Amino acid sequence: MGHFPRHTPRSPSYLFPLVISLSLFSFTAILLYKVDDVVSRTGTVAGHNLEPTPWHVFPHKNFDDEPLQQRAVKIIQCSYLTCRVSASGDDGAVQRRFASEKTRRSECPNLFGAIRRDLEPWASTQISKAHLEKARNYAAFRVVIVGGKMYVDYYYACVQSRAMFTIWSFLQLLRRFPGLVPDVDLMFDCMDKPSINRTEHQSMPLPLFRYCTTKEHFDIPFPDWSFWGWPEINIRSWPEEFQDIKKGSRAVSWKDKIPLAYWKGNPDVASPLRTELLNCNDSREWGAQIMRQDWGEAARSGFKTSKLSDQCNHRYKIYAEGYAWSVSLKYILSCGSVSLIISPQYEDFFSRGLVTLQNYWLVDPLQLCPSIKRAVEWGNQHQHEAEAIGKRGQKFMESLSMDRIYDYMFHLISEYSKLLDFKPTPPSSALEICTDSVLCFADDKQRLFLKKSLAFPSKAPPCTIKPA
Numbered sequence: 078m079g080h081f082p083r084h085t086p087r088s089p090s091y092l093f094p095l096v097i098s099l100s101l102f103s104f105t106a107i108l109l110y111k112v113d114d115v116v117s118r119t120g121t122v123a124g125h126n127l128e129p130t131p132w133h134v135f136p137h138k139n140f141d142d143e144p145l146q147q148r149a150v151k152i153i154q155c156s157y158l159t160c161r162v163s164a165s166g167d168d169g170a171v172q173r174r175f176a177s178e179k180t181r182r183s184e185c186p187n188l189f190g191a192i193r194r195d196l197e198p199w200a201s202t203q204i205s206k207a208h209l210e211k212a213r214n215y216a217a218f219r220v221v222i223v224g225g226k227m228y229v230d231y232y233y234a235c236v237q238s239r240a241m242f243t244i245w246s247f248l249q250l251l252r253r254f255p256g257l258v259p260d261v262d263l264m265f266d267c268m269d270k271p272s273i274n275r276t277e278h279q280s281m282p283l284p285l286f287r288y289c290t291t292k293e294h295f296d297i298p299f300p301d302w303s304f305w306g307w308p309e310i311n312i313r314s315w316p317e318e319f320q321d322i323k324k325g326s327r328a329v330s331w332k333d334k335i336p337l338a339y340w341k342g343n344p345d346v347a348s349p350l351r352t353e354l355l356n357c358n359d360s361r362e363w364g365a366q367i368m369r370q371d372w373g374e375a376a377r378s379g380f381k382t383s384k385l386s387d388q389c390n391h392r393y394k395i396y397a398e399g400y401a402w403s404v405s406l407k408y409i410l411s412c413g414s415v416s417l418i419i420s421p422q423y424e425d426f427f428s429r430g431l432v433t434l435q436n437y438w439l440v441d442p443l444q445l446c447p448s449i450k451r452a453v454e455w456g457n458q459h460q461h462e463a464e465a466i467g468k469r470g471q472k473f474m475e476s477l478s479m480d481r482i483y484d485y486m487f488h489l490i491s492e493y494s495k496l497l498d499f500k501p502t503p504p505s506s507a508l509e510i511c512t513d514s515v516l517c518f519a520d521d522k523q524r525l526f527l528k529k530s531l532a533f534p535s536k537a538p539p540c541t542i543k544p545a
C-alpha cells in the first residue's frame with residue numbers, strides 16, 4: 078500500500094484496499110481453519126490422527142519430531158496431491174501378452190489349497206455389504222480396489238509401520254499384475270490375535286483379513302508386512318533376509334553346528350508357553366539353550382548382535398508362539414536347522430504347507446522339556462535324517478519366493494472378489510493411495526526399506542490353482 082500518501086483523508090478509495098486485504102485475510106483464515114479441520118480428520122497410512130486399536134492397545138504414535146505445520150503440509154500433500162499425477166499405463170496390454178505368449182503356467186504349490194478353505198464360510202451365502210459393515214467393527218482399515226486404483230479408509234492406527242507396509246504390499250501386487258487384480262472391498266486388522274470366533278459368529282461369519290488365523294476363527298490369513306520389511310527392528314525384505322540367512326547357515330557345516338536346541342526371543346510376553354520354555358534352559362539335562370532377546374539393547378547396538386543370519390549355528394531351532402502369532406517362524410525355518418515347532422495354535426498363510434517330519438519336528442507343549450530333549454537325542458543319533466529335515470525346511474521357505482507370495486495374494490483376492498454380491502465402489506470417505514503417496518508419508522528409514530521391495534510387472538501370469 079506504499080503508493081497511498083500517509084495523510085490522505087479517509088475516503089472510500091482509501092478503504093477499498095483495506096476491505097480487500099481484510100477479506101483476503103479472513104478468507105485465508107477460513108481456508109487455514111478448513112485445512113486444519115481437514116488435516117485433523119485425515120487418517121493416514123502412517124497413523125497420523127488415529128487412535129491405536131482398542132482391542133490391542135499400544136503406545137500412541139509419536140510424531141513430535143515433526144512441527145505441527147510441517148505435518149499438516151505433509152498430510153495434505155501426501156494424501157491429496159500425490160496420486161493424481163501418476164498416469165496409468167495400458168493395463169490391457171499385460172493381459173493380452175499373457176494370453177498370446179505361450180508361457181507355460183506353473184502350477185501353484187499345495188498350500189494354495191488353503192485359500193478355498195479360508196473362504197468356504199461364504200461359498201453359499203456370498204459376502205454382502207452388511208458383512209463388511211459388521212466386519213468393520215474389528216478392522217483397522219478398509220481396502221477398496223476399483224479399476225486398478227486403491228482406496229483406503231483408516232479406522233485405527235496399527236502398531237509401528239505395519240499399516241504402511243501392508244498397504245504397500247497391496248500396491249505392489251497392483252504393480253506386479255497391472256490390469257489383472259479384480260475390484261475388491263475388504264476389511265483388514267493388523268494385530269496378532271484373530272478375533273472372529275467361529276462359535277460366536279456361527280450365524281454370520283464375518284470376513285476379516287489379518288496375518289494369521291486359528292482353526293477356531295474365521296479370520297482370513299494374508300502375507301504379513303515383514304515380507305516387505307520391518308524397519309523398526311532392521312528386518313529387510315524377505316528376498317534379502319532369506320538369502321542372508323541361507324548364506325549364514327552355510328558358514329558352519331551341520332556336523333560342526335552346536336548339537337543343541339536353541340531359542341532366542343522375548344519371554345516376557347504373557348505367554349505361559351514361553352515362561353515354561355525358560356525351565357528347559359539346561360544344555361545337559363534338556364539339550365536346550367534358551368536366550369533372552371533384548372530388543373532395546375539390540376537397537377542400541379545397531380542390531381549387530383541380533384542379525385538373523387548369525388543365528389543358524391545350532392542343529393535345532395525352537396519356534397514358540399508368544400502372546401499370539403509370531404513372524405519369527407519363517408526366519409527359523411530358513412536356517413536349515415531342524416525346526417522344533419511347539420505345537421502351534423496360530424497359522425499363517427504359508428505355515429499350512431508345512432508337514433511334520435518332512436520339513437520340521439513337532440514338539441508336544443504338554444511335555445515341553447522332555448519333548449525337546451527327545452528331538453535333540455534322536456537328531457544327534459540320526460544325523461543324516463535330521464540334516465535332511467532341516468534342509469527341506471529351508472527349501473520350503475526358499476520356494477516361498479516373492480513371486481509365489483504375490484501369486485498367493487492374487488488368488489486370495491480374486492477368489493474373495495468372486496464372493497462379493499455387490500460391485501465395489503470407492504467409499505466417499507476413503508482416499509486414493511498409490512506407491513508415491515506411501516513413499517511420501519514414509520520417514521527416511523521406512524522409505525529405504527520400501528524402495529527395496531518395490532515390485533515390477535510380472536513377465537509370467539500367476540500360477541494356476543488346481544481345480545477344486
Ligand SMILES: *[C@@H]1O[C@H](CO)[C@@H](O)[C@H](O)[C@H]1NC(C)=O
Pocket residue numbers: 274275276277293
Ligand atoms: C470362542 O467362543 C466360545 C464361546 O464364547 C468360547 O467358549 C471359546 O473359548 C472361544 N474360542 C476362542 C479360541 O477364543
Ligand SMILES: *[C@@H]1O[C@H](CO)[C@@H](O)[C@H](O)[C@H]1NC(C)=O
Pocket residue numbers: 355358366367368369
Ligand atoms: C540360560 O542359561 C544360560 C547358561 O547358563 C544363561 O547364560 C542364560 O542367560 C539363560 N537364559 C535365560 C533366559 O535365563
